[in-house]
Amino acid sequence: MARPAIAIALPRDEREPVAEALHAADLEPIAIGRPEELEALLGAGREIAVAILDGEQDLDTSLEYYALLHEGGRDIPALMVLSPRALERVGVTHAGSKDEYFTRPYSVESIRWRVEAMMIRRLAVDDGSGSVIQTGPLSLDDWSRNGTFVAVFNPKGGVGKTTIAVNLAAALTAMGRRVLLVDGDTVTGHISSSLGLEHVRTLVDEVIDAHEAGVDPPEALDDLLAAHPSGMQVLVLSSSPLRTSLLDPARVAAAIDTGRRTHDVVVVDLHPDYDALNRAVFERADRILVPVTPDVPALRAAVQLRDVATALGFADRLAMVVNRANSGVSVADIERTIGMPALALVRSAGLQLVKAANEGRTVIDLFPREKVAEDFRVLAEQVVGVPRAKPEGASRLSLGALFGRRREAVRA
């Protein structure tokens, strides 16, 4: 069966570039010139996922398109493209509706992004109960007590879990917190080497030795904690994926949990899977930070995680961290797509991250003045519940917008 298509009923000069961008993203664009064409498509049973309509130039025709999208029990979401001024005139608040608005001028990448987001939302399970995760400000009060257990997880690799876990731990340490960083990625974990810690004794080593000596492994983790020069302590679960089967997931999670007694924050980096160890960690964690990069595979993975978390009952503990956030994709779009509020943003900083890892350090220690270090500090403050007041720049920005609007009003 053909894949669901994206109908593009935009003015002629916009149709082609938008279709090309969607096609390049492996979507199925169909350019539409007249309502009869859309009618014929739908009549032939072609599934349309989203229709991009012009909300401005020929309103009568757009209304015809819109009617077709809702005829005969159909409910195809429309993406209305219009100018900011026209949007203001429409004055829509489209709560509850699947339709969305998009303002000119736009880049084809941004419209492609929005269409993909609409398609992901369309596929995401919707049981009618609305967003699973609250989209208002996060309540952080229960974070601030000592001994917070924070897991970092997204079922997709390469989104920045390890980077965020390590630098969050470093930022918390620099704030004077006692931090235990746990490398819980028993398959591809490399925290100890990236922090320049050699010959770290792992939890698996301990379990094997105890087994060979015919004794129970010790309950406390103290002997296993490696000290990083920054002040944080590091626990590595395993240095070989082959030996992980020796670990009893529930006991490992319980052992990590005891870190709360001696540390202010326990940060656990995980391997991207839903295996027993990770599920045992999810059960105990106070918060699960979900790094998301602004690309469709990472977003899909986060939507999947949200659904899994809902099924397993920990959706209310998820909080997204947008990584490589300065890519031009709107954070609001990402939040709406995934249904998770963003706790913090981390910008791209490949050079600093690589340099720091080469030296066995973190960007917090090596590049404390770089903007990316500041991003991690803001994240750390959110995690321990002491978010700082809005910077002055923010209020200036909104004042500027206000003045801009006034000038508009005067001119109009």
Ligand SMILES: Nc1ncnc2c1ncn2[C@@H]1O[C@H](COP(=O)(O)OP(=O)(O)O)[C@@H](O)[C@H]1O
């Ligand atoms: N904000 C960022 N800017 C630049 N590079 C990043 C950023 N975050 C992660 N990376 C790089 O992306 C790669 C994957 O990151 P990593 O933290 O190992 O992801 P994961 O643990 O989710 O697999 C690494 O090479 C890392 O240095």
Ligand SMILES: [Mg+2]
């Ligand atoms: Mg990793």
